[in-house]
Amino acid sequence: MRRGGARERLLGAVGVLTAFALCEALGRSGLVRSSYLPPASEVLVRAVRLGGDAAFLRGVRATVEAWAAGLALACAVAVPLGLLLGSVPAVNESVRVLIELVRPVPSVALIPLVSLLLGAGAGTTVALVAFAAVWPVLFNTVYGLGETDPLAEETLRAFGFGRLAVLLRAGLPSAAPFIAAGVRISAATALILAVATEILAGFGEGLGIFIAQAGTATDGTTDVLAAVVWAGVLGLVINGALLAAERRLFPWTPEHREAGR
Secondary structure (H helix, E strand, O other), rough: OOOHHHHHHHHHHEEEEHHHHHHHHHHHHHOOOOOOOOHHHHHHHHHHHOOOOOHHHHHHHHHHHHHHHHHHHHHHHHHHHHHHHHHHHHHHHHHHHHHHHHHOOOOOHHHHHHHHOOOOHHHHHHHHHHHHHHHHHHHHHHHHHHHHOOHHHHHHHHHHOHHHHHHHHHHHHHHHHHHHHHHEEEEEEEEHHHHHHHHHHHOOHHHHHEEEEEEEEOOOOHHEEEEEEHHHHHHHHHHHHHHHHHHHHOOOOOOHHOOOO
16 A cells, blocks of 8 residues: 555645635635636536536647647657767767757747748647657656666677667666656657647647637636636646556656665
């Protein structure tokens, strides 16, 4: 029995119920106008009803597809590049300044430029999501390679394996748990960027477009908050699925051993 995990879930449920009760009380007390903060029960009912709205679900699917494509593109770029930077110090040192220069640039600040280059549509969202999601995977890959057991590397070299074989047989397995953690971190960032890009770009189809349109409608606060609930649930499901995959694939890592007690 995982006592730590059960305790965390219990505390999480208590936090959610407490926040729900506070929002419900504020919404019905009259202290805050219902147009600014509707009762939480109304928001929840509206979120459930949106689950039967075909147009809304198409928007959610569009956001999830853009999120998945952007995250996949980020991983396809970050993992090989991270392996290169982590295994060849000269390359790492030569591009470090460029990486540190580009990394702090906010993805949302690139919306006008990317929109101009790629035009309206999912391509802009995918590109911005990939840009934001690439960094955690990249740095976790480099860091993971630094944790490779030197004895394992020397043993492979002693048996005549070349640099690439040593990297794939010793370095990559050692870095795999770190890469998985980076993907999980990037998944949350990618979802935030997908919704935010849709909101700020104001075109196409997606969950963010629904939020932007509802925000300009009369008494659209309930729809906005209901869509935010959907975004939060999506993030929770994605994080839970990735965390479960990590625990299944890498049960020997310290954090997962602690969780399993």
